[in-house]
Amino acid sequence: MHESRCGVCCNSCERKDKVGCRGCLNMEGPxxxxxxxxxxxxxxxxxxxxxxxxxxxxxxxxxxGKEEGFDPSVRLDKCREWQGQ
Ligand code: SF4
Ligand code: SF4
Incomplete structure:
Protein backbone atom coordinates (compact mmCIF):
# COMPACT_ATOMS: atom_id res chain seq x y z
CA MET A 1 0.00 0.00 0.00
CA HIS A 2 1.47 3.32 -1.01
CA GLU A 3 2.24 5.92 1.65
CA SER A 4 2.98 9.02 -0.40
CA ARG A 5 2.88 10.26 -3.98
CA CYS A 6 6.66 10.31 -4.51
CA GLY A 7 7.78 7.10 -2.82
CA VAL A 8 8.71 8.55 0.57
CA CYS A 9 7.67 6.20 3.38
CA CYS A 10 5.66 8.58 5.53
CA ASN A 11 4.48 5.91 7.99
CA SER A 12 7.97 5.10 9.22
CA CYS A 13 9.23 8.70 9.28
CA GLU A 14 10.65 9.46 12.73
CA ARG A 15 10.11 13.21 12.43
CA LYS A 16 6.43 13.30 11.52
CA ASP A 17 5.13 13.96 15.04
CA LYS A 18 7.81 16.53 15.73
CA VAL A 19 6.99 18.56 12.62
CA GLY A 20 3.22 18.03 12.80
CA CYS A 21 3.00 16.03 9.59
CA ARG A 22 0.13 13.57 9.11
CA GLY A 23 1.63 12.09 5.98
CA CYS A 24 1.41 13.13 2.37
CA LEU A 25 -1.82 11.26 1.66
CA ASN A 26 -3.64 12.80 4.61
CA MET A 27 -2.78 16.42 3.98
CA GLU A 28 -3.85 18.84 1.28
CA GLY A 29 -0.39 20.40 1.14
CA PRO A 30 2.99 19.34 2.42
CA GLY A 65 15.84 16.10 -3.17
CA LYS A 66 19.14 15.70 -5.02
CA GLU A 67 20.37 19.18 -4.10
CA GLU A 68 19.59 18.45 -0.46
CA GLY A 69 21.73 15.33 -0.62
CA PHE A 70 18.99 12.69 -0.81
CA ASP A 71 19.32 9.72 -3.13
CA PRO A 72 16.23 9.73 -5.39
CA SER A 73 16.68 6.06 -6.33
CA VAL A 74 15.28 5.02 -2.95
CA ARG A 75 11.98 6.75 -3.70
CA LEU A 76 11.91 5.57 -7.29
CA ASP A 77 12.43 1.97 -6.19
CA LYS A 78 9.60 2.32 -3.70
CA CYS A 79 7.27 3.63 -6.42
CA ARG A 80 8.19 0.62 -8.54
CA GLU A 81 7.51 -1.68 -5.62
CA TRP A 82 4.09 -0.10 -5.01
CA GLN A 83 3.34 -0.49 -8.70
CA GLY A 84 4.40 -4.13 -8.57
CA GLN A 85 7.10 -3.65 -11.20
S1 SF4 B 1 6.06 10.78 -12.30
FE1 SF4 B 1 6.29 12.97 -12.65
S2 SF4 B 1 4.76 13.44 -14.24
FE2 SF4 B 1 4.18 11.50 -13.30
S3 SF4 B 1 2.76 12.00 -11.61
FE3 SF4 B 1 4.83 11.88 -10.75
S4 SF4 B 1 5.59 13.99 -10.80
FE4 SF4 B 1 3.86 13.88 -12.20
S1 SF4 C 1 4.59 16.19 -0.05
FE1 SF4 C 1 6.41 15.03 0.58
S2 SF4 C 1 5.82 12.89 0.52
FE2 SF4 C 1 4.31 14.06 -0.65
S3 SF4 C 1 4.95 13.97 -2.78
FE3 SF4 C 1 5.83 15.82 -1.87
S4 SF4 C 1 7.86 15.25 -1.11
FE4 SF4 C 1 6.68 13.37 -1.47
Missing amino acids: FWGGTCGVKSCCEKNKYDHCGVCPDFPCDMLSNM
Whole structure:
Protein backbone atom coordinates (compact mmCIF):
# COMPACT_ATOMS: atom_id res chain seq x y z
CA MET A 1 0.00 0.00 0.00
CA HIS A 2 1.47 3.32 -1.01
CA GLU A 3 2.24 5.92 1.65
CA SER A 4 2.98 9.02 -0.40
CA ARG A 5 2.88 10.26 -3.98
CA CYS A 6 6.66 10.31 -4.51
CA GLY A 7 7.78 7.10 -2.82
CA VAL A 8 8.71 8.55 0.57
CA CYS A 9 7.67 6.20 3.38
CA CYS A 10 5.66 8.58 5.53
CA ASN A 11 4.48 5.91 7.99
CA SER A 12 7.97 5.10 9.22
CA CYS A 13 9.23 8.70 9.28
CA GLU A 14 10.65 9.46 12.73
CA ARG A 15 10.11 13.21 12.43
CA LYS A 16 6.43 13.30 11.52
CA ASP A 17 5.13 13.96 15.04
CA LYS A 18 7.81 16.53 15.73
CA VAL A 19 6.99 18.56 12.62
CA GLY A 20 3.22 18.03 12.80
CA CYS A 21 3.00 16.03 9.59
CA ARG A 22 0.13 13.57 9.11
CA GLY A 23 1.63 12.09 5.98
CA CYS A 24 1.41 13.13 2.37
CA LEU A 25 -1.82 11.26 1.66
CA ASN A 26 -3.64 12.80 4.61
CA MET A 27 -2.78 16.42 3.98
CA GLU A 28 -3.85 18.84 1.28
CA GLY A 29 -0.39 20.40 1.14
CA PRO A 30 2.99 19.34 2.42
CA PHE A 31 3.67 19.87 6.11
CA TRP A 32 6.11 22.72 5.46
CA GLY A 33 3.30 24.92 4.22
CA GLY A 34 4.46 25.48 0.65
CA THR A 35 3.66 23.39 -2.36
CA CYS A 36 5.17 20.16 -3.60
CA GLY A 37 5.29 19.92 -7.40
CA VAL A 38 5.28 16.14 -7.33
CA LYS A 39 2.29 15.92 -4.99
CA SER A 40 0.39 18.52 -7.04
CA CYS A 41 1.16 16.81 -10.35
CA CYS A 42 0.23 13.38 -9.12
CA GLU A 43 -3.04 14.49 -7.53
CA LYS A 44 -4.00 16.67 -10.51
CA ASN A 45 -3.71 13.54 -12.67
CA LYS A 46 -5.60 11.48 -10.09
CA TYR A 47 -2.76 8.99 -9.69
CA ASP A 48 -2.35 7.21 -6.38
CA HIS A 49 1.42 7.58 -6.65
CA CYS A 50 4.01 8.34 -9.30
CA GLY A 51 4.64 4.67 -10.04
CA VAL A 52 1.37 4.49 -11.98
CA CYS A 53 2.20 7.50 -14.16
CA PRO A 54 3.03 6.81 -17.82
CA ASP A 55 5.81 9.40 -17.55
CA PHE A 56 7.42 7.73 -14.53
CA PRO A 57 10.12 8.54 -13.63
CA CYS A 58 9.91 12.11 -14.90
CA ASP A 59 12.71 14.65 -14.42
CA MET A 60 10.94 16.42 -11.57
CA LEU A 61 10.51 13.20 -9.62
CA SER A 62 13.99 11.95 -10.46
CA ASN A 63 15.71 15.14 -9.34
CA MET A 64 13.65 16.01 -6.27
CA GLY A 65 15.84 16.10 -3.17
CA LYS A 66 19.14 15.70 -5.02
CA GLU A 67 20.37 19.18 -4.10
CA GLU A 68 19.59 18.45 -0.46
CA GLY A 69 21.73 15.33 -0.62
CA PHE A 70 18.99 12.69 -0.81
CA ASP A 71 19.32 9.72 -3.13
CA PRO A 72 16.23 9.73 -5.39
CA SER A 73 16.68 6.06 -6.33
CA VAL A 74 15.28 5.02 -2.95
CA ARG A 75 11.98 6.75 -3.70
CA LEU A 76 11.91 5.57 -7.29
CA ASP A 77 12.43 1.97 -6.19
CA LYS A 78 9.60 2.32 -3.70
CA CYS A 79 7.27 3.63 -6.42
CA ARG A 80 8.19 0.62 -8.54
CA GLU A 81 7.51 -1.68 -5.62
CA TRP A 82 4.09 -0.10 -5.01
CA GLN A 83 3.34 -0.49 -8.70
CA GLY A 84 4.40 -4.13 -8.57
CA GLN A 85 7.10 -3.65 -11.20
S1 SF4 B 1 7.86 15.25 -1.11
FE1 SF4 B 1 5.83 15.82 -1.87
S2 SF4 B 1 4.95 13.97 -2.78
FE2 SF4 B 1 6.68 13.37 -1.47
S3 SF4 B 1 5.82 12.89 0.52
FE3 SF4 B 1 6.41 15.03 0.58
S4 SF4 B 1 4.59 16.19 -0.05
FE4 SF4 B 1 4.31 14.06 -0.65
S1 SF4 C 1 6.06 10.78 -12.30
FE1 SF4 C 1 6.29 12.97 -12.65
S2 SF4 C 1 4.76 13.44 -14.24
FE2 SF4 C 1 4.18 11.50 -13.30
S3 SF4 C 1 2.76 12.00 -11.61
FE3 SF4 C 1 4.83 11.88 -10.75
S4 SF4 C 1 5.59 13.99 -10.80
FE4 SF4 C 1 3.86 13.88 -12.20
